[in-house]
Amino acid sequence: MKPAEAIDDIADAPPEPRSALVRAFAVFNANKTSWVGVIVFGAIVAMAALAPLISPYDPIEQDIIARLQPPSAEHWFGTDMFGRDVLSRVIWGSQISLIVSIASIAVALLVGGTIGLVSGYIGGRTDLLIMQAMDVLLSFPSLIMGLIVVAMLGPDLINLIIAIALTAVAPFARIARAPTIVLKERAFVEAGRALGFSHIRIVLVHILPNLLAEVLVMGSLWMATAVRVEASLSFIGLGVRPPTPTWGGMINEGFENILDAPWLSIYPGLAILILVFALNMLGDGLRDATDPKLRGE
């Protein structure tokens, strides 16, 4: 599955001189919403890191007597069907959302990026074949693919990361391939070959750094998608194993209790919304900052 962002034309982005960073920052800075994204995302990262310190209760300790209590001074977000504190679970749940999204996008970036880079660099029939394979991957709806992969491997953290990464490999391959094709025709790459540089050196030292920025920007936007896919899989019931708190899993449990205890789904739902929103704003700002068309003005 590809978010709309993925199709924006980045094929002809010329490599940038270093001062572009400064200009990019200026563009990023001009867009106030990007800063909101940075701050909110930073806050969520901090929340995840400090979860043991700031969460008021143990997120997995049950108290059957105190189950399904509405929000109160004692439990700000109420308690769930096992009497666990929802606020604490929302706080701890941020860890899974962040770990899964960051790790899966990192894997997708690494694998997809490598495939795109190599495929674009080699070109010819190999490229055609690899891209055909990527098209095959792309033609599976990502949630369905995630479902099958998780059903296949069993739902745990690592498999979830694999499943989500797999859905993002093809788009990243495409994102990395387009500029590679342009870059490999550039004279400095030819110069490297004329100088007897190995292909590995050319790809890693001369091509990769020139497309890293775009790929990383797409990464931040895709992270938002990854958070959503993780939550969706958890919502369908194929998430990280209990009692580990995850936002999607909490909504799933809460959805079944929606009439008795709407707070069970509302708070983790808002948490997902805020994180995805922050990531989208952040990625948006970053993209404006690296998009030469917007910067040109």
Next chain:
Amino acid sequence: MGRYILKRLAAAVPTLLAVLTVVFLLVRVVPGDPAQTILGDQATAEALAALRARLGLDRPLHVQYFEFVFAALRGDLGNSLVSGRPIIDEVVAVLPHTIDLTLAALVIGSIFGIPLGIWAAMHRNRFIDYVTRIGSLLGLSFPVFVSGIFLLLVFALHWRWFPVIGTSSSADFGDRMHRLVLPAVNLGLIMAAYITRVTRSAMLQVLGEDYVRTARAKGVPRRVVVWRHALRNALIPVVTVIGLYLGILIGNSVLTEIVFNRPGLGKVIVGALNQRDYPMLQGLLVIYCFLIVVVNIATDLTYGLIDPRVKHA
């Protein structure tokens, strides 16, 4: 044109073959036993083995594979293990619901998304633009099941404007549309968010191009420039997005179907996975992939309609 479509379809054959292979293998690797789901938890191992033999699941994998591929190439996707009915029939039975939902979401998405995108682009960096951008970002950020739950709580339960079950058991058209509203709005608003964003950025790009500037300089009124020149070109990326959105739409429609309890392809596929209905799962995935190929071709053709510069020569 016809030849072009045929050629594109022919070019998609290797992709589809690869998809068939991947699908076949993927489906076999998923643990679980269709015989068990059919016979239930009290069945003895002997009974399970007998059923597996009857279903042909005990034959060597390559035999099953070639049978599957040749049948699929003939357009025969086989019968469901669970219901015993042809997969095509099962799909055709739910297809109208999927089409209803998808079309309605597309219409809602376009009705809101395109004008909003143009509006925002024409007021770049003004208040309207900011509101639109943040609004559309917010729309993109809503997990579809969260928005679905909110819609249900507010419009179905609190205000009782719309029914909870997103599908009608009667043939009454009015009822069918009435029940379609909430699920379609749920999917459509997210779609509108995507389209708004893409329309806006496409418009901005086109408005900056020379010929638009020239037209403006020649004194062509702004409205005419926007509607006659800019929009036409800006629509190309929008169409691309609508095409590409299909994948997201499918994922989101699964969740929407769950929340609103609508029948549809998405739910069928999840059901087939749960029941380990191999042929069904295979058939559906093949149909999905075929659909995506067709949509890609349709997208390319639409370019030609919108932009006369892209010639089908």
Next chain:
Amino acid sequence: MRISRRAFTAGAAAILASTGASAQQQPKKVLNVGMAAQDIGRLDPNYATTTIDLVVVGWMFNGLVRFRPGSMNPETIEPDLAERWQSSPDGKTWTFQLRRGVQFHGGYGEMKAGDVVFSLLRAADPQRSGFAADFRAFDAVEAVDDYTVRLRLKENVPSLLGLVTNYHGGMIVSKRAVEERGERFQREPIGTGPFAYGELRARQSLELVAHEQYFRGRPKLDRISYRFIQSDASRDLAFQNGEIDLMLGRQEQTWADRVKQIPNAAVDVFEPGELSMLHINVTQAPFNDIRVRQAVAHAINREELVRFKGADVSRMPQSVIPMGYLGSAQAPLLPFNQERARALLREAGHPNGLTVRVIHTQLPSMLAGMQVVQSQLRRVGINMEMEVVEHATFHAQIRRNLSPIVHYAAARFPIADTYLTQFFHSRSIVGTPTAVTNFCHTNIADAEIDAARVSTDANEQRRLWGEAQRKLAEQVCAVPMYEGLQVWGRRANLEYGHPLQGSLSLGPMITELTHFK
């Protein structure tokens, strides 16, 4: 923009008006049922196993005899398609006199002995039935004449009438329909019951119509719309909105309490109780040490579990088979005692506790209970890691011995023999060709179970069954946790036509008498 909004509002109002008008009808003749399902599986009684299928099959078929509607007590078995029957003194030959003039659905003609013979032989054939094992003792089934059927057994069975009730393979199908319809019979079956197959709307609903020629009289309801509504919440919402009249509920106190608050709503709680147990593989370390198993048993707080599930919808189990079955006894279950559990673990050489990895289904009702157990075990130092897989995978994997502890919730035919055989007889040990669901790999009660099955002395039979349960509990082959009852919600003005105490079809029996007041 403004125009479109106005048009939208106008359209919505018009639609509202139209549905508002149709909602109020005088004597309701259509029953809308909400079931947690995506679709029907198989409606052939020989293959119907899920709650989804069992419930409707119960409305469409008859057996030679039946449990009185609303009951699942074997003592209430009464004539159904057979008017009377007698057995030989050795209990091995049974003769049934059939009721005359019973019509099959859809013009398939009168039900005769040929259909009964066909149905029972089919139920006993592993190629055509998932319950063939139940009919293992059948020697011959023959039609003496059109209205007399004779049954010969190889050996005595604990309850022959149980096999020919309106349950599983005991249901009588139309021979002609099975032969004509082939695979189609799986979804469009022909029986003799009060309701007949009408139409299947894929992934939406199964429509049943009244069987005009039903031998007990034409049903008072015209139609049943059996809607597939997977999510509990959606079903609740639909019920609350008046879109369905009867629905599968949730084994949840809060749920029951809330539904009772809805105007014109009632909650039915009835038998059978599904017994949730932890089946422990006694051959696998560390659970081959009885002290570890005892520690697990002592760690389980049944009271807390019942409080979690809800006092109205669940109860404390008394044995390793559910309460109220013919032959169920009070077994010596180990009491909740965390100190003792910790001490036993220390004795068994696990002073720092232990970690066990189990496979569990994602089925929400089972998963919730198991999470409470997980938390209880954690308190005595047993760290249970749950690998939650989706339900089909769960069933496949526990049968491959991948989980040392298996959480299984089941109700069976209400005779001790069925439960004991399927879960504790060595013949049923998973991984063997005759495997069913013996996950604890025990054989300690084989002798008692086998002896009781063929015993003709009712008292002796009870004693043997009791002995088997005592042994199994003592050896902690399985740890009972709670019994969950069937919970359904309905409109208060829906009258079943009988008091609902139990139903082997796991749903209310809708009969010719069922109606709206």
Next chain:
Amino acid sequence: MASGNATETVLSVKGLSKTFVTKRGFPNPVTVTVRAVDDVSFAVRAGEAFGLVGESGCGKSTTGRALLRLIEPDRGAVTYRGQDVLAASGAELRALRRKLQIVFQDPYASLNPRRGIGETLAEPMRVHKMGDRAQIAERVKSLLAEVGLPPSAADKYPHEFSGGQRQRIGIARALSVDPELIVADEPVSALDVSIQAQVLLLLRDLQARRGLSYVFVAHDLGVVRFFCQSVAVMYLGRIVESGPVEEVFNQPAHPYTTVLRQASPVPDPRAKSIAVRIEGEVPSAANPPQGCHFHPRCPNAMPVCKTVYPAWTQLTPTRGVACHLHTPAGS
């Protein structure tokens, strides 16, 4: 065919050919075959600057790249000091890479924007293990000095330099591996005229100092006349005439050379430039005309030119031409 003194020849190119196949058109693509380099042969002597001249698209740059194997040619032979360039692989090829270098036309595209100049110059030496850290750093400085840049340039990035300076850096990079022959692919055509001369002088200076040979690819006759000793004129993938620069340009044997000379500004201020337009469009290399490729534009075209491609005629030991005007009768 140019066949000078055999002992002096360092680079010999024989029958070099390269065909590109592309698909064009939407939605029904047509396969287009372009014979970019068609049976090209020439030889370069030690210390010589050999010019390859022609209009853009004639295949001269492709020839330059093909003989360095930056593009793999389809057919032909390239021999450098007796070594088969096209057959070399592994260590052999790496060794050849040090001997044969290239300077590119576009000084903006030829430097990696994200790498400092010092790094750009040091990298080839590190790859070829041409000394330790200190030695390499020292050599970077001397390279910069050699091309007329201050040592401080090593710490800067490409965008901080002008086009001429960048071209000097490009030359320094080529020199970093101590090559013997440099393919200079239009090295000055992207530069301002005032700077062109400086760079050409630098190249000539290096030729003298290092004993370099050049294959000098250019479309500008004036530059070639100034810089090269020998020249080959290419038209649509083929060499139509070759020989010593003075001879070829003063007394062109091929009508195309004549036309080219007339159309091109001559740096000699005394020579009046005659603005002669070459008649007709340049035919596409994808679809060259039958017979002599040049005949549609040729003022001297004869009937035979439309059907038969003229054979190569050796006029003197160092000069040759492919034109029916010079074909010995009867051949």
